[in-house]
Amino acid sequence: MASLNRCSVCTKRAGTCFCPGCNAYFCDDDFHSHRGKLLNELDGLTIDRNEIQAKITEAFSNNQSVKNVLVKIDEWQQKNIERIKQAADTAKQQVLQIMNAKQKDIKIRFQTLSQELQELRDTKGVVEQDIARLQQEIRQINDELALLVQSPAIELNTKHSDQIVWNQMIYVEEKSMHSDYRISQINPSYCIPNISYGARWAENGVTIAGGHGEGDKLNQLNHPVGIYVDHDLSIYIADQQNHRIVRWKRGATYGPVVAGGNGEGNRTNQLSKPKYVIVDKLTDSLIICDNGNRRVMRWSRRNRTSGEIIIDNIDCMGLAMDDQQVLYVSDWDNSEVRRYQLGEKNGTIVAGGNGKGEQLNQLNGPFYIIVDQDYSVYVSDRNNHRVMKWMKGAKEGIVVVGNKRDRNDLAHLTSPKGILVDQLGSMYVVNGVNHRVLRFQKNVTQGNVMVGSKGQGEQANQLSRPNDLSFDRYGNLYVSDLGNNRIQCFSLQK
Numbered sequence: 001m002a003s004l005n006r007c008s009v010c011t012k013r014a015g016t017c018f019c020p021g022c023n024a025y026f027c028d029d030d031f032h033s034h035r036g037k038l039l040n041e042l043d044g045l046t047i048d049r050n051e052i053q054a055k056i057t058e059a060f061s062n063n064q065s066v067k068n069v070l071v072k073i074d075e076w077q078q079k080n081i082e083r084i085k086q087a088a089d090t091a092k093q094q095v096l097q098i099m100n101a102k103q104k105d106i107k108i109r110f111q112t113l114s115q116e117l118q119e120l121r122d123t124k125g126v127v128e129q130d131i132a133r134l135q136q137e138i139r140q141i142n143d144e145l146a147l148l149v150q151s152p153a154i155e156l157n158t159k160h161s162d163q164i165v166w167n168q169m170i171y172v173e174e175k176s177m178h179s180d181y182r183i184s185q186i187n188p189s190y191c192i193p194n195i196s197y198g199a200r201w202a203e204n205g206v207t208i209a210g211g212h213g214e215g216d217k218l219n220q221l222n223h224p225v226g227i228y229v230d231h232d233l234s235i236y237i238a239d240q241q242n243h244r245i246v247r248w249k250r251g252a253t254y255g256p257v258v259a260g261g262n263g264e265g266n267r268t269n270q271l272s273k274p275k276y277v278i279v280d281k282l283t284d285s286l287i288i289c290d291n292g293n294r295r296v297m298r299w300s301r302r303n304r305t306s307g308e309i310i311i312d313n314i315d316c317m318g319l320a321m322d323d324q325q326v327l328y329v330s331d332w333d334n335s336e337v338r339r340y341q342l343g344e345k346n347g348t349i350v351a352g353g354n355g356k357g358e359q360l361n362q363l364n365g366p367f368y369i370i371v372d373q374d375y376s377v378y379v380s381d382r383n384n385h386r387v388m389k390w391m392k393g394a395k396e397g398i399v400v401v402g403n404k405r406d407r408n409d410l411a412h413l414t415s416p417k418g419i420l421v422d423q424l425g426s427m428y429v430v431n432g433v434n435h436r437v438l439r440f441q442k443n444v445t446q447g448n449v450m451v452g453s454k455g456q457g458e459q460a461n462q463l464s465r466p467n468d469l470s471f472d473r474y475g476n477l478y479v480s481d482l483g484n485n486r487i488q489c490f491s492l493q494k
Helices: 028-061 064-123 128-150
Strands: 017-019 024-026 170-172 183-185 206-210 224-229 235-239 244-248 257-260 274-280 285-290 295-300 308-312 316-321 327-331 336-340 348-352 366-371 377-381 386-390 398-402 419-421 427-431 436-440 448-451 466-471 477-481 486-490
Touching (some): 206 235, 206 244, 224 477, 224 486, 244 274, 257 274, 348 366, 348 377, 348 386, 398 427, 419 466, 427 466, 436 466, 448 477, 448 486
Parallel strands (some): 224 466, 316 366
Antiparallel strands (some): 017 024, 224 235, 285 295, 295 308, 327 336, 336 348, 386 398, 427 436, 436 448, 477 486
8 A cells, every 4th residue: 555645745645736846745725824924925925026117216316326427427527618718719829919009019110110110201311221121111000901911910729539538537437346436537636435444455476577587578577666557457667677567457468568669768759768658548548657758758558659758857656646637756866856747848846845854844855745635745755754745735745654763663664655545534555665555544643554464575475675556446456576576466365
C-alpha cells in the first residue's frame, strides 16, 4: 500500500494539496490558510509598489536637488552671458576711443594746417618749400581719411566659437558614493570629491604609469613630477628628465607624448625640464611650466607639434587656474606667486614678493600652488617647511600646516611639494623627503599618514621621493613616485 503525504502544518491529515513554491503538502484547511497568507503578503507588496510609484513621480517631477542643479546651470549661463556682454561693451568702448583719438589727431593737424595757411597768406612770406610741405601734409590727411572710409581702421580680434570646446566649459557628472552631484566649470583645480574625515586609502598602490625603470620609451618615465588627472581619468605627467608631457589613459600600457619629446631645447616644439602641467578646458590646451627655459607655454591638445610662449623670464615651479580663466604661477627665484589675466604678460603679485624670508609676508622657495573657490592661494613654501594660505587681496599669509622647523614628525613638514585642499578643508601634503603623503584635517595641527607609512622603497606600499598628488572624481589618490619612476594609484576604501 502506497504511503500518504501528511500535511506539513498539522501533520495529522493527508496532504492532498501541493505548493510548488515551498515544496510542501497541505491538507485542504491548511492549504487555504497558506494561500490566504500568501495573498495577504501579495497585498502588502502591492501597497509597497503603489508607494514606489508615488516616489517615482515625486523623484522625477518634483526633485529639489535636480531643480537646484538646473538653477546653478541657469546662474552659470547668466553669469557668462553677462561676461560676454561686458566684453562686447568693452570692445565697443575701445572702438570709440580709437576713433575719437584718430578724429582728434586729424582735427589738430587740420587746425594747424589752416592756421599756417592763414599766416602765410597774411604775411605773404611763402616760399617754395612751404608750398611743398603743405601739399605733402594735405596729401597725408587725404590719404588717411580715404583709408578710414575705404577699409576698417580697427582690427577686431575674436576667438572663434569653433575654437572653444563648449561641452567642456560646463558638464554634469553622475554622483558616486564619495562625491556630490556637481557642476564643473572650466578648470576647477580645487574641485575634488567630498571626502569624509574617516576616509582611508588602500595601503598598497597600483602602478598606472611607468614602473618599467628609468628611461625614455613610451612605457617608461624619467623623474615624473607634476601630475594632472582629467575628468575622463586620463593622467597628464610632466616627465621632467625626458623633457616631455605624456598622457596615460586609464588602463593603458604606455603613454604617448602630447607636448615636447623633441629633445631638450628652447624651440617652440621643445621643452626643458618641465615641472608642472594643467589642462585649460576652455581652449582645449595644456599649460606647462617649462622650468629649464624659464617660461610658461600653452600647447594645443589638437595640434601637438609645437606650443606658444605665454609668459617668459620666470622661474616657474607650479601652476593653477581658477574658474575665471585666471592663471597663477609660482616664481622660485623671486619668492612670489603672480596672477595673470588672459593675455597678460607681467601679472600681479598675490603671495610673497617681499624678498626671500620666513616672515608672514614672505616666501622661501614657493613650489606647487592651488587656488580655492574663494580665490585664496595655497603655497607649498618648501624652504620654510610650511604650507601658506594667502586670501584674496591679503598682504601676508597664514600658516596652514608646518612651520620653519624641519622635523620628522606628524606636526611638521620637510620641504613640502604637492598640495591639495578638499571641500571640508582638509589639507593633503606630499612630504617627499620622508617618502609619504600626509593629511591634516581642518584646524588640526598634527597630520595622519595617508600612504607611504612603510618608509622609502619600491614595494606597492612604499614610495621614494614622491613629488605631487591628485584625486580623481571617485576620491582615488594618485601620487607621482619620482624615485621609482612611476605613478601610483591608491584606491579610496569604503
